[in-house]
Amino acid sequence: MRFLLVAVGLVSLGRAQLLGIPTVPFNITSDKTFDLRNLHTIIVDLSHSSTRDQDGLTLIPPSLWEFAETFQGDLAGIGVNTVVLPGIKAISNAIYLTLDNDKSQFVNAAGNKTSEGYRLSVTSSGITISGASPLGAWWGTRTVLQQALINDKKLKIGTGVDSPGWSERGMMLDVGRHYYPADFLGELCSYLSFFKQNVFHLHLSDHVWDPAKLGSHELALELYAGFRIASTDPAVAGLARPTNETYSPSVFDNLQQKCASRGVTILPEFESPGHSMATTDWRPEIALSDFSMLNLSHPETLPTHWQIGQDNGLFDFIDNGYTIVNSDDYFYLDLKYSDGNQYPKELDIQRVFHGSPDGSAFAPNILDAANATNNPPRDSPNVLGHLAVVWNDWGPNASTYHEAYYMIRNGLPALADKQWGGSLREEDYAGLFATLQPAVPDQNLDQRIPSKGPTILSYAFGSNIVSTLTASVRDSSGNGYHGSLENGAYVSGGALQLNGRSAYLKTPLTSKGRNYTLSFSVLPKSHGGALFSGPDSSLLNGNGTSTNLMLVADNIAYPVNLTLPLNRWSDVKVEAIGPQTFISLGTQRQEVTILMGIWGGYMEEGPMAIEAPLAAIGKGINGQMKNIKLSSDVL
Numbered sequence: 001m002r003f004l005l006v007a008v009g010l011v012s013l014g015r016a017q018l019l020g021i022p023t024v025p026f027n028i029t030s031d032k033t034f035d036l037r038n039l040h041t042i043i044v045d046l047s048h049s050s051t052r053d054q055d056g057l058t059l060i061p062p063s064l065w066e067f068a069e070t071f072q073g074d075l076a077g078i079g080v081n082t083v084v085l086p087g088i089k090a091i092s093n094a095i096y097l098t099l100d101n102d103k104s105q106f107v108n109a110a111g112n113k114t115s116e117g118y119r120l121s122v123t124s125s126g127i128t129i130s131g132a133s134p135l136g137a138w139w140g141t142r143t144v145l146q147q148a149l150i151n152d153k154k155l156k157i158g159t160g161v162d163s164p165g166w167s168e169r170g171m172m173l174d175v176g177r178h179y180y181p182a183d184f185l186g187e188l189c190s191y192l193s194f195f196k197q198n199v200f201h202l203h204l205s206d207h208v209w210d211p212a213k214l215g216s217h218e219l220a221l222e223l224y225a226g227f228r229i230a231s232t233d234p235a236v237a238g239l240a241r242p243t244n245e246t247y248s249p250s251v252f253d254n255l256q257q258k259c260a261s262r263g264v265t266i267l268p269e270f271e272s273p274g275h276s277m278a279t280t281d282w283r284p285e286i287a288l289s290d291f292s293m294l295n296l297s298h299p300e301t302l303p304t305h306w307q308i309g310q311d312n313g314l315f316d317f318i319d320n321g322y323t324i325v326n327s328d329d330y331f332y333l334d335l336k337y338s339d340g341n342q343y344p345k346e347l348d349i350q351r352v353f354h355g356s357p358d359g360s361a362f363a364p365n366i367l368d369a370a371n372a373t374n375n376p377p378r379d380s381p382n383v384l385g386h387l388a389v390v391w392n393d394w395g396p397n398a399s400t401y402h403e404a405y406y407m408i409r410n411g412l413p414a415l416a417d418k419q420w421g422g423s424l425r426e427e428d429y430a431g432l433f434a435t436l437q438p439a440v441p442d443q444n445l446d447q448r449i450p451s452k453g454p455t456i457l458s459y460a461f462g463s464n465i466v467s468t469l470t471a472s473v474r475d476s477s478g479n480g481y482h483g484s485l486e487n488g489a490y491v492s493g494g495a496l497q498l499n500g501r502s503a504y505l506k507t508p509l510t511s512k513g514r515n516y517t518l519s520f521s522v523l524p525k526s527h528g529g530a531l532f533s534g535p536d537s538s539l540l541n542g543n544g545t546s547t548n549l550m551l552v553a554d555n556i557a558y559p560v561n562l563t564l565p566l567n568r569w570s571d572v573k574v575e576a577i578g579p580q581t582f583i584s585l586g587t588q589r590q591e592v593t594i595l596m597g598i599w600g601g602y603m604e605e606g607p608m609a610i611e612a613p614l615a616a617i618g619k620g621i622n623g624q625m626k627n628i629k630l631s632s633d634v635l
Contacts, residue, residue, distance in 0.1 A: 169199060182251050446513045515576060549563065593606060
């Protein structure tokens, strides 16, 4: 109700916009609304249903019809069920998707035409979205979806024309020094798309930096280096690495298709001639004495290279006619530590709303937040857009997949408003974010689990909640997450009995994201085995070389100095509190951390935020478990 009152207030205040992320120019003409509960059809203009945007960044643009089908799924996700039909005009209780003949009304900050604009018209009987292209119409569907979430499925009556101020909006992720599964990257595309960002730049090759090792090929080989795209072309056989952390052509194609289906273009990038250990290991003859560098004078290397890292964006490039995408380090992030605290630990919302030299909001034309003379005007046609940047300087063991997401989770939507050219105010942001962020479609990056209360899962193994007929264990939380006994696991004496081999308790869950408490009791007869395991992490009772309890994420072990005693019961608790994770054994409590090598010069300890593994309980455990409980309650 709070947001409904804000939206109604726009009329009396005379602010011709809809509050959203980004904000939308909109002339509200009535206090009445169109209720999406009455919606039954998405009509796609028959004359444009197969049209594709030819002016955007992607080479695989979806058609208007394909965007409509994706929109249909998003509406179903908020309880609005529709059918998609071809048609030639708007009808009652429908959303009509079409293309606008007047392209001149859709302009960017420089006054140039853009294919990403759209006109939104809402009447008491329905909605029309007229795009400059199918992509423009798609951004209009994001406005409809956001307004439905903010205002209880009701849209204010009126019209508005909305266009992005800049053509490239989004983020870059360092995938060269930390592998990320394609499914995770696809979910990030969904996150970007919901806030009308259209670029996901993937930094696909790089290596961990240690200057002392770069002068020797043998020592340089000790450094982690990644080149993520695999190829069947024999000319580059052996270049992609590590082999179990690369994207096959089909996997990468599917990722690009998934992102394009939501208006987001994957921009793949391979760094050279610097940061090229993966390449010089593959072909040592084209390296300099510093094995991180390609020898550009070698006939089989590129003949020229232009270093632009320290140049002035305005005077050296824009004033000389070059176009740029602003990725200045003002919005750089570095997982998990920044040498000299140069960068914040997550995207800084204060910089978004006060990132101009005069203290006003940031915009893509702001190349220097302190000195206005280094900034081109807002309407400069040579500024194409802006990207936030997330680096992995300390390599793959410094963070988990989802820790990269949490660095941009809270701030990237605010930045999306400024990249688009919106006018969202800081005082409105927190409330809008709290409403919209949990409802971003086609992703579960927070790894939320629906629950009726703070207790998400509870297995007590009493005789009254175990069905011997179906080999099932009842979840007493009230959420219905009942488990099934697999491969010889059984319940006796009020405890789960496990044989140390393949027996386990299977749950219908996978992982729980941040802020949880996982508690249980265990009586192990030997060390080894997975107390809990899931797709993102595992909790191990030792790993064969160590008897310590340890969490494993992304195939990297994070042990604590705690060992389960054999042949007696122990109470164990795993707590995830924000960016930290703790393991307790009885009254002993230790934080799960990582020691990171910083430029080969010193070590720095950092926290680890690791998801609760929930898919399987007790696989490989020789012993008993009981009193298993997962809760969202934390200290």
